[in-house]
Amino acid sequence: MALYSNIVGELLGRLSEYFVINSSRCVRVRHKAAQCSACMDVCSADAITITAAGGRVLVDWSRCSDCGKCHAACGNGVFSLRKAVRDQLFASAAAQIGRHDKVVLSCRQSPHAQHAAYSAVTLACFNRMILVRLVAMGAKNIVLLKGECSTCGTPCEDIICKEIDTVVSIVSLGARETSISLADTFEAPRERNDAIGRNSKQENGKPASRREFFGLIKNRALASIGSGIHYFTESSVDNNKDILDAGNSNVSREAYLYDLKTIGGETLLGKMVTEGLVNVVAIDREKCRLCGICSRMCPNCAFTLDYETVKGREKATDIHMNNILCTGCGLCRISCPSKAITVRP
Template structure:
């Protein structure tokens, strides 16, 4: 790699010495460097195992090691001679402290495996696994074995749910042959005139003509009983191998511990199954703040974006508690729910937004300080995305690809959809020309749709502010040729950013970060619009109230999760603070008069942060004491709807015009008058 120690050192404020063979003949220099307490960054991931062995062989205290790849990401590229700013940025980010640890989710698997499918295929798979796992077969046709090597279940599968260590199978034993009693003597098969009994030892009732010769042949064993009613059963398993063509779980991300193999068990699945015995942990990928969740209020549903986008079906509506419920055991950590959440009630925790924000700011500030221009962040997954980038770098080194351009800075994420609008806009504020999300076949279709919608919102904001060019791009590629071509097009799409880069720290709250980014971008913007129209997926906007229909019942105020809608304790008014509005729609679904319409936009005038009156009316005074107790429109609307009702005639209708205290007094006064008349 054509590394330049002087320019790298200037960007990192350190004196650097370049080594050409640090893991081999210069290993002594590495061992001297790691003695001590300070952390050491090794700019090589290819020989990570060897460096680890050298560290273990080094006497005395050894510094903690971090590794970063600068070879395939920058050093092996046609732009390698221009890549020093990017390499300096990658080194600086690698030197950041580790994020704070997060809570974990535990699984416990005893190795009890259920294999569903044709008997011969299931038995073949079982023989590869039964030395490690406790295997049970669920027959779905096919020929069985004469030797009873594994328990065999059969019947109708009514349901399969759960996850690693906690699968629950529900089925009905609906066949006359009891497999627990059957000895596989084949006598029933020989005597059946319709060939209705197969080697799975189950009777095809559509073929059976009720000759019952099989019952007589099995009389000694008693395994066949046509009078037996279907019996429901349920049983628990730790793992499931499904050999059927149609999977039991239709979601893009099935539960951990479930393997679908319609073409038969492949070597990778075999290894994974054999390893899934014991206790396991994974990060709890999300934080949930129910108080600011915009899903439900007053038994009305508003926002359900997280439920719709979850590819693992781990999020559901909990109407009893007026919120969502996330099953941490099913969650795969894609983070798309946090990207589409308008309030930040769902936040990504692995790592947290504050840690990601620090990393992006460090990358971009170091890149700029090293002389880099038009920085593009390439957000990719740690698995397939990273593999393709490394393959591309090797192809560039061989001269068959251009490689990653010098201005493109790869940023590995647990999942590409886990970073959203708040961090994208922050990155532009920090000095990024473009933010590119690189997706492969790993991602579910709804992830792509969600990212595109959020990018459309972000681009509308920046275009409305007068920044030219395209700032957000979604790349989809599964081969290095496609990736190489897409990356080559990014230079032509360079976009304008703010004149001065921001230095704010990303906040733990999504809305706070959005406000910081928007304030900086608006202050530096070439244009000064009063408002920007935004797409429907926007977390910003206003509402319009039909004053003729609105009765100022204020049910929308109690439904608003963000305090965007407020009343006035002194006057009958409906007030609105646009900065707080998340466009969840709870106000519109709650309004009994259908008087509210959402309008996505970004208001940029000071009025955005100030309460403004959407509707007001005269108070209605009690006809008995004169005290205001409602609004004129609300009481008149109520009287209009109830005046024809048999329960509200005469004095009863008149009491609706009274405050609560006077209504009680009037009722008791009327009762006293009745008693006096009776006397």
């Protein structure tokens, strides 16, 4: 049924207006022995199905309410915000930071979501990578407005509170003074930002459908952002690698690493490992054959190998692991033929 709904949804263009799915990043799709079911566990609508290794992540769009809990639960980025939605969210945040160092973003189920400056997606979408990005942008006070949970089915406050606690701990290690809180209401400023225009009507004054409204949001957001904002399109790290590619729909783990360095530098990364805020992957050097399977299987490119040329051929000489990029999925451990890897949460 999920497969049928997914195919029909693709044909009719009735897929999620907020999210895209990248099945290749799913650990259960990448390896038949993987046991992760985080997205299915949090989905109150039972809309998600994962096929066997080499298959796909399928969503029954007739059941899906776009609540975003799957986006929060999956650390590997299988479910990611559409580029237009993500850009509109960060553009709204950047405009607010430029005025008063405060960012107010609203769940789309909140009455405040009608205010153009506060419009956002569901509360569950504010995972730690997005919150860290807001702090790196300069936000000193982040307020997330809660919404009514009748549409999504079940509250996501427990999910977002866990992410907030983690980010607050990270920011405190980086010696940044930033507060992140949930609120039911917020007094909006009198002046209204009409950059999005008549967000509930078409140009002819008639009520807009959900899809037409999304198209309007996308066009106005892209027009307001343009292609010249340095922060979104030209940031680079290490080998000038473009970690914020305009075609990337998610805040990647590399971008997350860059944001952490912006907040507290290399010192912060070391403190996160010491304080147990990241997963720690240990490699038994005696067992490791430097085959590179873990590097190829990791969806977040957390492993890197050193090579040297011997008789005209490249030979691996050492392997390194960046624990900040690790999501703890355990795919490296179960795919290692030498059983040389252990993962400690």
